Amino acid sequence: xxxxxxxxxxxxxxxxxxxxxxxxxxxxxxxxxxxxxxxxxxxxxxxxxxxxxxxxxxxxxxxxxxxxxxxxxxxxxxxxxxxxxxxxxxxxxxxxxxxxxxxxxxxxxxxxxxxxxxxxxxxxxxxxxxxxxxxxxxxxxxxxxxxxxxxxxxxxxxxxxxxxxxxxxxxxxxxxxxxxxxxxxxxxxxxxxxxxxxxxxxxxxxxxxxxxxxxxxxxxxxxxxxxxxxxxxxxxxxxxxxxxxxxxxxxxxxxxxxxxxxxxxxx
Amino acid sequence: xxxxxxxxxxxxxxxxxxxxxxxxxxxxxxxxxxxxxxxxxxxxxxxxxxxxxxxxxxxxxxxxxxxxxxxxxxxxxxxxxxxxxxxxxxxxxxxxxxxxxxxxxxxxxxxxxxxxxxxxxxxxxxxxxxxxxxxxxxxxxxxxxxxxxxxxxxxxxxxxxxxxxxxxxxxxxxxxxxxxxxxxxxxxxxxxxxxxxxxxxxxxxxxxxxxxxxxxxxxxxxxxxxxxxxxxxxxxxxxxxxxxxxxxxxxxxxxxxxxxxxxxxxx
Numbered sequence: 001x002x003x004x005x006x007x008x009x010x011x012x013x014x015x016x017x018x019x020x021x022x023x024x025x026x027x028x029x030x031x032x033x034x035x036x037x038x039x040x041x042x043x044x045x046x047x048x049x050x051x052x053x054x055x056x057x058x059x060x061x062x063x064x065x066x067x068x069x070x071x072x073x074x075x076x077x078x079x080x081x082x083x084x085x086x087x088x089x090x091x092x093x094x095x096x097x098x099x100x101x102x103x104x105x106x107x108x109x110x111x112x113x114x115x116x117x118x119x120x121x122x123x124x125x126x127x128x129x130x131x132x133x134x135x136x137x138x139x140x141x142x143x144x145x146x147x148x149x150x151x152x153x154x155x156x157x158x159x160x161x162x163x164x165x166x167x168x169x170x171x172x173x174x175x176x177x178x179x180x181x182x183x184x185x186x187x188x189x190x191x192x193x194x195x196x197x198x199x200x201x202x203x204x205x206x207x208x209x210x211x212x213x214x215x216x217x218x219x220x221x222x223x224x225x226x227x228x229x230x231x232x233x234x235x236x237x238x239x240x241x242x243x244x245x246x247x248x249x250x251x252x253x254x255x256x257x258x259x260x261x262x263x264x265x266x267x
Numbered sequence: 268x269x270x271x272x273x274x275x276x277x278x279x280x281x282x283x284x285x286x287x288x289x290x291x292x293x294x295x296x297x298x299x300x301x302x303x304x305x306x307x308x309x310x311x312x313x314x315x316x317x318x319x320x321x322x323x324x325x326x327x328x329x330x331x332x333x334x335x336x337x338x339x340x341x342x343x344x345x346x347x348x349x350x351x352x353x354x355x356x357x358x359x360x361x362x363x364x365x366x367x368x369x370x371x372x373x374x375x376x377x378x379x380x381x382x383x384x385x386x387x388x389x390x391x392x393x394x395x396x397x398x399x400x401x402x403x404x405x406x407x408x409x410x411x412x413x414x415x416x417x418x419x420x421x422x423x424x425x426x427x428x429x430x431x432x433x434x435x436x437x438x439x440x441x442x443x444x445x446x447x448x449x450x451x452x453x454x455x456x457x458x459x460x461x462x463x464x465x466x467x468x469x470x471x472x473x474x475x476x477x478x479x480x481x482x483x484x485x486x487x488x489x490x491x492x493x494x495x496x497x498x499x500x501x502x503x504x505x506x507x508x509x510x511x512x513x514x515x516x517x518x519x520x521x522x523x524x525x526x527x528x529x530x531x532x533x534x
Contacts, residue, residue, distance in 0.1 A: 079331060080365055087368060103329050112534055115464060207324065214505070236522040237384060240379045241324060243479040245527075258503075260527050
């Protein structure tokens with residue numbers, strides 16, 4: 001049986017450097033698909049290329065317009081391949097209209113000096129925390145098991161929060177071995193920080209999202225299908241925008257990815 | 268007299284959606300030009316477009332290969348213009364070879380709920396700190412006045428540092444009113460964090476850099492040509508890469524920009 005995440009990611013060759021995919025009802029968000037699935041699909045389109053060089057190092061995805069239900073085409077262009085890395089420009093279009101763009105850098109990881117530098121938040125194990133989903137479940141959220149430590153989704157009657165931080169344990173539901181695509185999607189697991197600060201939902205959407213992949217294949221293999229610890233906060237709200245910086249950790253305190261967003265909001 | 272920063276930024280129309288620039292000897296780095304100047308030039312190429320919509324919201328610049336001394340062409344493509352934002356793909360090439368790519372989102376800022384959320388590091392005023400440049404001055408660094416609070420550039424005989432943080436006051440030298448291009452360049456003011464951790468320089472270079480512009484025109488106008496407080500740290504080193512997250516503050520504690528990088532190193 002195909003895992004629901006793989007079903008969402010499914011791509012077929014369409015032309016030279018172009019793959020065809022389709023939105024999947026199980027990954028529906030309020031408008032269009034879950035942005036994390038779109039980001040993962042942009043990454044996967046590069047991973048599918050026979051001439052791909054190494055593993056993902058960084059991905060920036062720009063959300064131009066909502067993706068309509070149905071088919072889309074993703075074009076991938078290797079702008080330059082160096083010995084140490086490969087630079088991609090990726091565009092997702094529907095009926096000739098570009099809806100999403102991305103740049104990605106792939107490359108091999110080498111054996112160098114290493115230091116974890118930062119440490120994860122000090123939290124209880126996922127087994128000690130009650131599972132808790134989104135209050136009015138949006139389809140895609142049901143495919144994640146979430147255990148919130150801090151900053152769960154505001155409910156009707158929630159007070160504004162002084163903190164902009166959400167921290168949760170999360171994994172695919174059902175569990176699935178972590179790969180770069182799944183890690184990319186998990187980087188977008190956070191609902192908009194403005195909801196937390198205001199204590200209520202307002203119109204908001206990610207404009208641009210960046211992932212720095214710290215995990216190599218060894219880290220992913222060691223991780224298996226365990227929970228990741230995901231935490232994110234905002235640095236400034238105003239003028240209709242806020243930023244978000246997040247980290248994805250494993251249970252042993254290894255930083256798998258750092259991730260950043262610029263988000264639009266109205267209120 | 269043209270300020271040296273504006274001389275570095277100078278662009279001329281070359282074709283529809285294409286401008287021509289040239290490296291400037293005053294902005295030379297060890298190999299090619301200062302990355303901050305390249306990033307600022309990519310942004311400026313969009314700002315020059317007569318159809319630009321609003322101000323910069325986010326910029327991601329990917330450094331594909333060193334820019335050789337001499338002329339370059341920058342092509343700018345407005346992939347999509349919405350009411351609330353405009354998405355750009357930008358490419359810099361020399362002799363038909365792409366050296367730098369970027370995506371940028373521009374748009375108007377609106378009057379919304381606002382919150383500074385984060386606070387700057389607690390530091391002394393720039394006037395109370397001795398100016399200190401880079402030890403073996405690289406040309407471009409002489410165009411900045413730098414006052415290091417923490418994590419100055421390692422000197423011969425420096426010990427490795429446990430911290431990866433550098434914090435400094437910086438401004439253009441001579442002083443110049445802050446604009447989006449100058450702010451972009453200042454986001455790349457930090458030497459590679461690996462130097463600080465190892466206490467010595469090793470081959471290193473930025474692969475990808477993202478700027479989230481929090482400052483609107485009012486913030487820039489209020490700022491004038493004062494110092495900014497720039498701080499950056501790394502989150503994980505390994506596999507030949509590290510990330511860097513930074514913030515650019517004004518003297519009153521307003522966050523002007525948040526900025527992130529993925530950096531390549533060898534050791």
